[in-house]
Structure formats: structure tokens, C-alpha cells
Amino acid sequence: MANWSAGYVVDVEYTHGFYQELTPSLLGFLTLLQGVQAPDLGSSALTYCELGCGQGFSTNLLAAANPHIQFHATDFNPGHIVGAQSLAQAGGLQNVHFYDDSFADFLDRSDLPDFDFVCLHGIYSWISPENRRTIVEFIRRKLKPGGIVYISYNTMPGWASMMPLRRLLLEHMAARGSQLPGPARVKNFLDVADKLGKLDTRFFANHPKLSKRIEKLKDQNSNYIAHEYLNQDLEPFYFSDLARELVEAKLTWVGPANALENLDEVNLTKEQREFLAGIDDIALRQTTRDHIVDQQFRRDIFIKGAARLSAHQIREQWLETGFVLTAKGSRIPRELRGLRHGVKLHSGIYDPLIAVLEKGPRTLREIMAEPVLAQAGFSRLIQALTILVALGSCQPCLPTRGLDERKLRTERFNRVVADLSRFERKFGSFASPVTGGGIAADRISQLMWLSLEERETEMAHFVGSVLSAAGHRLLKDGKPLNDADQETELRQRIADFEQNTLGVWENLGLCAPSPQEAAEQRRLRA
Template sequence: MKNWSEGYINDVNYTVGYYDSLNPNQMTIPFLMSNLQPPKVINACELGFGFGVSINVHAAASSAKWYGTDFNPSHALFAQQISDQVNPNKLVVSDEAFAEFCERPDLPDFDFIALHGIWSWISPQNRQVIVDFIQHKLKVGGVVYISYNTLPGWASKSPIRYLLNHSYTNLSSSQNKQDAIKLSLENVKALLSVSDALIEKSPKLLSELEHIEKQNINYLIHEYLNKDWQPMYFSEVEDALKQAKLTYTCSASYLDDFDDVLFNEKQLEFMDQIKDPSLKQTAKDFILNKQFRRDYWTKGQLPLTEHQVEKEWRKLNILLIKQVKNISKELVKYQGAEIKEEYLQPIIEKLSDYKVHSLDSLCNDLKEIMQPVVLFKVIALLASRDDIVVVQPDDVIKAVKADCDKFNQMVIDNLFSLNAVNILASPVTGGGIKMNNIEIIFISAYKQKTPEKKWEAYAYSILKLHNQMLLKDNQALKEEDESLEELSRLKQEFLKESLDVAKILKLV
């Protein structure tokens, strides 16, 4: 009988998560900083969507129709149940294996295809299936987002992964999965503790193991224990995707392409000498010892002129979503850098009314202070830190608001279920906004027009109903009075820090 899981562990569900890089709107700024125009996304596809939170958020919050598959039937069922509650006409959910899904005759040609965290964990045969799918189903000018484990950064973890996988394979037939992974971790720890020669040459193995031990068990099972696991050098991924006529475009975050926060002076000088684009990316991964890449690839590229780039920038609308006091001129990645105060301050001053601003108006208002190209770079840096967001057109916001409201109500109604979602869909950004449980409860109180003075009691009643307790300083609050006191503090924090953001993003 065919093994439909194809070496992928399917009887342990993955963690529930949201990944904003899968939001097609996120490619706008990185593309413009690369002198390219992103395509208008009408049809989009996500391969291996996990629990399907991201694909459901993006289907609800954008005008695109989404298609996706995940061959874990529990994942697909969860995704389908969300879609059924929101708008099943905007999302086609499948539990087919990649080969079966990619052969479906009812699939349209896609403007955007996303693969988050699957490329490194599938067989070479399935990677080829995906490449063939992209070749035949991605439109000319279309974009592929792909994330994967990278070499040489993963080289140091490879021995631990091998030992964990080897031990787990021998144990899992006689133990339940959670017990098997715990015992495997103990076995690896015991072996490394007596591997003096290895640790002398590779001392970071112990710290890597300590980090791994702190991770969620389900995450470890899917990350480390599948049959197939292959981190790759950039050039290996490039060679595979060339078959689908794809060309590397840029990182999914502009900050990952901003040299000032990546390289020191000596490294910059070295990088400047490299003219070959592929070798440049490989050198970057070696210098930074990158373990994970999130990249955009395109089928065909037509670089814009400086005039065309400025014209596209000026069409954008942006919105400040972080409190002014929390916006720093400091930029930190691998190196530290600063946004010049004479540029940052006037931009933030203009945006500090927390209203939507067109970049055209900002260019005109600030033309005596900075050139448009400087303004665009600062905006790109602020967006990469999530200080600001690019705003969808008004007609799209109006069209998707009802679906976002349905999604957000579903989140509220299922807040303490087994696979609770802590993401709210924003019609403003076309993506998801992470909120903690208490913030979501307060949003529920606000939406129900519960008097503000009763929010603490409202929140406490919900926590009590679901046998939940607040934590303060890592201690559970067991008494009602101390819980209400802490909820009062959290309410003030929410009113001061989060409610206005929820309003401007139309989460309430």
C-alpha cells in the first residue's frame, strides 16, 4: 500500500503559526528596492500550508483567490473548517500529496506560489514535482516565495539532527512519539557528554543541543525527525529553480538585503569585489553563517528605470502602527547602523497622526529635506521592522472587511480550543496581526460594547470558564482579587499600547 505521508511524520500535528512573508503584499517594498514591479496577485497558491492559518488569513484579507494543499488530513480539516466559517469561495483546500495536487486540471495559472518550510523536508522527487508545477502553473512575471534551511549555517547542527533521527527511528516503534523524542534527546546528550574529541573540535554542539531541548516537542518532531531533510547551499536551490525559469530576485525582508546591518567594513569591501550575483549570495551565506533564507524568485524580470521606480513608490499608501516613543533610529541585525535623525524625525512627525499617508504627498512635503530616493530607503527600513505598513487600496479594504470580521470572530470564539489561533486578520494590510489571549479578550469586550470598567471581570470570567490562570513573574495567580488586579494593569497597558493600533488596522 502506498505510504501517503512519503516519509513525513503525519500523525503528530505541527505547531499553529502565522507567517507574514506569505502575504503577497509584503513583496511590494523589497521589489521596489530591487527596481522591480511586483505583479498584481489574482490567484495564489501555498504548498504545504500546515494548519492553514496563514492561507486563511490571506484569503480573508485580500482580493486574491487562494489554493493550497497539505497532505496531513488533520491540518487540511482545520484549514477547511476556518474557511467554511469565513468565505469558502476564496479558498480551495486540499489534502492531496504534491504530485496529485499539481496534476489537478481545475487549477488556474498563479501569480504567486508560496512554499514556507517544506523545501528542506521533502524528498528530491517531491522537489522535482514542485519545480515542474512552478514551470507549468506560474504565470510569466509571477513570483515564488520559498524559505529553506541553508548551508553552511546548518552544518553545525547536522550531527545532532542525525543522532536524534537515528535514536528516534529505533525508539518510535515501541514508544509514543513524545516519549521517544524525549528519550532521544537524553541519548544524544549522554553521547555528547563523553564525546570529548568531537566537542573539542565542535564546542557549539552542546549549546545547540541546549537550544533544541527548549523547543516545542511537535516542532522538534517535524523539524528534525522526518525521513527527508536537506539543507542546501544557495546555488543548489538556484540550479533547481532554473528548470522552472526562475531568477533570484531579493530577500523577503529588505533588512536582510541592507548591507549596512549585515557586513563590517572588511566584509563589505570583499562583497563589492564579487560581480556574479549567484556567488554573491553564496558568499553572503558564508559570511553571515545563515541558517535560513526567505527569498523571492520571479519568472522573468524587467528592471524599472529610476523614474518608473519613483512613480511606483509614489502610488503607495502607508500607515504608522508603532508608538512614536518606541521607534528607534538604531538598526540591528548582524551589525549595528543608524537611520539619520535628520531624515527619521520629519518622516515620523508626518506619520504620527496615525492616518494613512500617500508617499506622493510625503515626497512633496519633505522635498526640501530629502530626495525621494532617501525617503524610500527610510520607509523600506521602517517597514522591515514593522514600524509602518503598506496599506491596501480603499476598494480592497471595503471588499474584504466582512471576511476579516468573520475570521476575527472565529478567533475570539475559539480562543482556548486545542489549536487556538492568536492572529487577527487586517483588511488594511491584507495580512495577520499577532495578539495575545488577553488582548483578544479585551478586543472582544470592546466589540461587545462592554463598559470599560467591567473589562477585568469580563476577562476573568472567560479565563475561569476555560480553567485558565494568569501568570505574573512566572507565577500562576490563583486568587480572584490578585487576578483582577493584574487584569486591571493589563487593561491599562492595552488601552495605552494596543487598542489604537487595533482600530487603525480595522481589527475592531
């Protein structure tokens, strides 16, 4: 393997996913949830850095949805950067800059600004100690006071049983020769794991979760498995050790970068919560919590100089925060399930809250102008909105200022993404100018959206023709459909799209409403 790779998998491309946790507006929301000041998302002088950006799709999408932010991203794999730069150019993005630097080279650059956000998704556990020290030094030098760091990483004790097995599997692969291509290495890794699991070994017997974990891996993308398990370096961290490393960059832990993990009422028992409440040291408390829930992967927010907001500041920032639904109201679950408990969504609060948000994005101040919701009270509404975000049914919004420009940028970017879907299933998200983040959009939904953009009168014919031109067919139960069944299936999907998705996407700024719908929206706002 090439020396520049430093033991990292480079002959297998990383996946093209969008990672929601990287979204500035979501990071701001979760920081406010902890009563801590985040960078002002309404500022026109924000800067954002992603270290180890992979294919760069998340960075490009965020750049399209946040034209007021300057994005800088590096990944030492030049193949990834070529693709990222091509997508940025096609999308007309002027506010994103890609580099194929190593972390050490990136640290030595003199042409980078200081940053409001430094984000690392799936990087820190998969690199050498030397590279980790370089990243900490980069953050120390380049993160502004008050700036946010988002970091995700594998965690102990959730990896305690997998690490010895991974070591053994890598030894087997090395014994068979390391020149196998990436997919063959992944197959070899899974085959040996599967055979070991069927040998009635005491190791598997003493770690009963391993067999289920191997079974789940069989359904994963092979590129993901290669990058997750086959790198030379893989170190799951105890939270206390990670926090100790990041102290060198003057970072303070703020909270989890995930709304559900902020809701201990559904994740922990009463006794567990009381035990943790008795631990004053934050690092020890979090490490203890990880043992209680057998944490395997963490997503955390740190800040350089965490400034606590006053009660008045917290209230005013909440009142100005907007929210928008990402699912049709009738499809939003009426129960939230955590690790331990489920919580029924009280219809007296959630039904009117969802009804208001179905009319379009609303700030908390506008929500509380509704008499029935004003009665619920400020704190209860914040809890309800947090639960909707945890369900994946709602997202915080960017300020409305600059929305028109964001719509222009995201429309061009989404058009590029949808045009690529004519030929293959590659990207699974659109950019929303309302949230400043990504919205899940599968290939067929993208093609339906494209038919609306091109003013096609017969959506089923358009989508079917695109699939036919690419030599593709819809699959059902793993088998391609014939012409008649495909048309039936397409019409069913289109009906579902028009009934359950289109209105949601209009509120998210992904497409313009029809004149009749626009008039109705104006009437509802009046």
C-alpha cells in the same frame, strides 16, 4: 508509519502560526525594493497558491485580508486540511480552496488556475528529491510569467555541524524503536543530544555552537521540533544548488524575502561588502555571502521573467505605496541592529516620519507632502521606511480601493479567531484589511478586542469571566495568579492595551475608532 506519509511526520500536528513572509503586499514591497515588477496588487484577478500549507492558518488569514485574490492551498495531511476548511467555513471565506493532495496529485489536477504567487514556507528542505522535482515542474507549468515564488529552506553552511549530530540522534531513536508517540520521540531526541553534549566529546568541542543550539531547542514547541528535525528527509541547500534546481522552472532570483537582510550595511563589514561586490555571478555571490554570515535559514523571492522597472516607474510605484505603523511611535526602537553593526535612527527624519504615520496609513506621496520630510529626499525616505519594516514596526499597505470589503471580511474572520480564544490559546494573529497581512495578537489582547466588539462596559470583568469559564488563569513567573492578583494584572494589561495598542489597531483597520477619535483623525487629515 503510513506509506502515504513518505517519511514525513504526520502523527504530530504542525504549528498554527502565521508566517508574515507569505503576505502578498510584503512580497510586492520587497520586489519593488529590487527595482523589479511584481504582480499588480490592485488587480481583481490575482491567484495565489501555497504548497504544503500545514494547518492553513496563514492561507485563511490572507484570504480574509485579500478577498480580491483566489487562494489555493494543499497539504497531504488530511487532519490539517479538515481544520483549515472548518476555519474557512466559520470565517465565511469564499475565496480559499484547500486540498489534501500530495504534490504529485496536485500537479495532475486539471481544475487549477495559473498563479501569480506560488509560496512554500518550510517545505523544500524537508521533502524527497522526487517531491522537489514535482514542485519545480508544478511551478514551471502553473506560475504565470511575471509571477512570484516565495521559498524558505534550511541553508548550508549553517547546518554543517547539526546534520551529523541529527543523523546520530535518529540512529539512537531507531535503535530504541520507532513506535513512540511524537512527544516521546522529541524528548528522546533532546535527551540523547543533551547527554552527548555533556560527554566532553571532540565533536562538540570542535563545534562549540552545538551546545547552545541544543539548549535553545529545549524551549521550542515540541511539534516544531518534530517537523524540523525528525522527518526522514532533511536537506539544507547551498544557495547555488537551489537556484540551479529552480532554473528548470524559468525562475530568476530577485532578493531576500526579509527587509533586514536587504540592509547589508548592518549585516556585513565594509571589506565583506567590497569582496562580494567583486563577484559578478549572483549564485556564487549569494553562496559566498552565506559562508560569511554562516547562514542557517534562507527566505528568497524568485520571479518567472524578472522585468526591470525604469527609474520613472520605480519612483511612481514607490509614491503610490502606502505604509502603516504596527507599533506605537514611542515604542519603536531608535536603533536597528544587524549581524555586525547597529544604526541609530536619526531623529530629524524618523521622529516626523513616525509622527505622520501615527495619524494613520500614508502613501509615500502623502508623506513627502510634509515639508520637513520632503527635505529628506526620496531615496532617504525609502531607506527609512525599509528600516522601519525591518524593525517590525511598519508594514506596506494594500491600495485603498476595496478597503471597505476587506474590513467586512477581516472583522468576521477575527471574530472567529477571538471566539476560539475563549477556550484555548491557539492562533496568535489577526488579519489586517489595511496591510492584507497578519498582526500579532496574543490571547488576552484578542479577548480585550472581543470585549470591544461585544460592547462590554467592563473589560477586566469580561476577560476574567472568559478565563474563569475556561478553567484558566493568568500566569506570572510560571505560576497561576489568585483572584486579587489576577484582577490587578488584568487591569495593568488593559491599561497598556488602551494606551499602546488600541490606536495602532484602529489604524490597521482591526477596530473602529470612537466618534471622538474619528473626529480627531478627520481634523488631522484636513
